Amino acid sequence: MPLPLHLLAVAVFAMGTSEFMLAGLLPDIASDLGVTVGTASSLTSAFAIGMIVGAPLAAALSRHWPRRSSLFGCVVTFAAAHVVGACTTSFPVLFAARVVAALANAGFLAVALTVAATLVAPDKKGRALAVLLAGTTLATVAGVPGGSLLGTLLSWRATFWAVAALCLPAALGILRGIPSGRTEEQAAGGPALRTELAQLARPGLLHVMLLGTLVNAATFAGFTFLAPVVTDVAGLSDTWIPVCLVLFGAGAFAGVTVAGRLADRHPGRVLAVGGPAALVGWCALAALAHEPVALLTLVCVQGALSFALGGTLITRVLYEASAAPVMAGSYATAALNTGAATGPLLAAATLTTGAGKLGPLWTSGALLAIALLVSLAAVRGRARRRQPLPPSEVGTPGAR
Incomplete structure (x- = not known):
């Protein structure tokens, strides 16, 4: 894999740390800013909403910009938003800072996903995306637990400062490693924006985007509320929260790595095996969360399954949207962050229901079940379309 691809992964590491770090910081943020944990969790949704809006907007606006300038500008904006977040004592300001950071993150990913696919051969998109997404999974292995530990030892504000500092080497890497010129698609003019947006009417693209939304919704539903499960359900101390996040991240890294080698040629196998397994895993995690050993084991397994599914679906979005070379990355980003x-x-x-702290884990299971039903309905629909008409209907009015 080319060096520029790894440099992009460094920036994704910084941004992934920010995106996932709230899972270990929500109780402290809520206490410091005088809001409930449920209200504080809206910071995760604020970030995701910014990603949803920012991905297609940034991709459309930067269609004719040099990729290096676009990527560098996004990283600098992302760092500035975290400086504001680290300094504020107002929850609304922190909420706004998360939205701005998300817009920058979305712009970066929308461009980076497209650039990553152009740095390798057409049949190696899955492996290229695995390298890029490794930045996110390594963030869950090292960055997020490290941020959680830093928040425990100092404060959640220290974690925001650390993320801002992580952006500096990433920005320098982009300046030194990403070519300053335009991509081949930009130089050749590429498809019109209207043509690229028209790809959203394709059933195949809409299907994989919907699956990506549901799978990522399941992932974030459970992951965001792991901290109270660790302390209040399993009865472990706060210091076990980073351990739990490390295990989730280690599983995520393994899942992305394996899926990256299968997503190009065998995506159906990953989805057919990983989908049902993830459903069983979330339900088992909810049922056994009070047992520390079972909790820690299943968290690792769910990290692997969730990111294997998510990484594969990102790859499928890029394949399905191959006629939209500039906007394809934004479609994947928007779908996953809608979830x-x-x-x-x-x-x-x-x-606040009878499920209590385990409610988010059951929610993850329910969302995976819906994803499987959607996938099954699509498979049956394709099978019906491929079946020949009965002899009695061939040639009759309306048969076609």
């Missing part, structure tokens, strides 16, 4: 926005909101609503 990241809705998942925590649905999960937060269950905290």
Whole structure:
């Protein structure tokens, strides 16, 4: 894999740390700013909403900009938003800072996903995206637990400062490693924006985007509320929260790595095996969360399954949207972050029900079940379309 691809992964590491770090910081943020944990969880949804809006907007606006300038500008804006977040004592300001950071993150990913696919051969998109997404999974392995530990030892504000500092080497890497010129698609003019947007009417693209939304909603529904599960359900101390996040991240890294080698040629196998397994895993995690060993084991397994599914679906979006070379990355980003926005909101609503702290885990299972039903309906629909007409209907009016 080319060096520029790894440099992009460094920036994704910084941004992934920010996106996931709230899972270990929500109680402290809520206490410091005088809001409930459920209200504080809206910061995750705020970030996701910014990603949903920012991805297609940034991709459309930067169609004719040099990729290096676009990527560098997004990283600098992202860092500035975290400086504001670290300094504020107002929850609304922190909420706004998260939205701005998300817009910058969305713009970066929308461009980076497209650039990553152009840095390798056409049949290696899955492996290229695995390298890029490794930045996110390594963030869950090292960055997020490190941020959680830093928040425990100092404060959640220290974690925001650390993320801002992480952006500096990423920005320098982009300046030194990403070519300053335009991509081949830009130089050749590429398809018109209207043509690229028209790809959203394709059933195949809409299907994989919907699946990506549901899978990521399930991932974020459970992941966002792992901290109270660790402390209040399993009865472990706060220091076990980073351990739990490390295990989730280690599983995520393994899942992305394996899926990256299968997503190009065998995506159906990943989805057919990983989907049902993830459903069983979320239900098992909800049922056994009070047992520390079972909790820690299943968290690792769910990290692997969730990111294997998510990584594969991102690859499928890029393949399905191959006629939209500039906007394809934004479609994947918007779909996954629609799930990241809705998942925590649905999960937060269950905290006041009889399910209590386990409600988010059951929500994850329910969302996976819906994803499997959607996938099954699509498979049956394709099978019906491929069946020949009965002899009695051939040649009759309306048969075609």
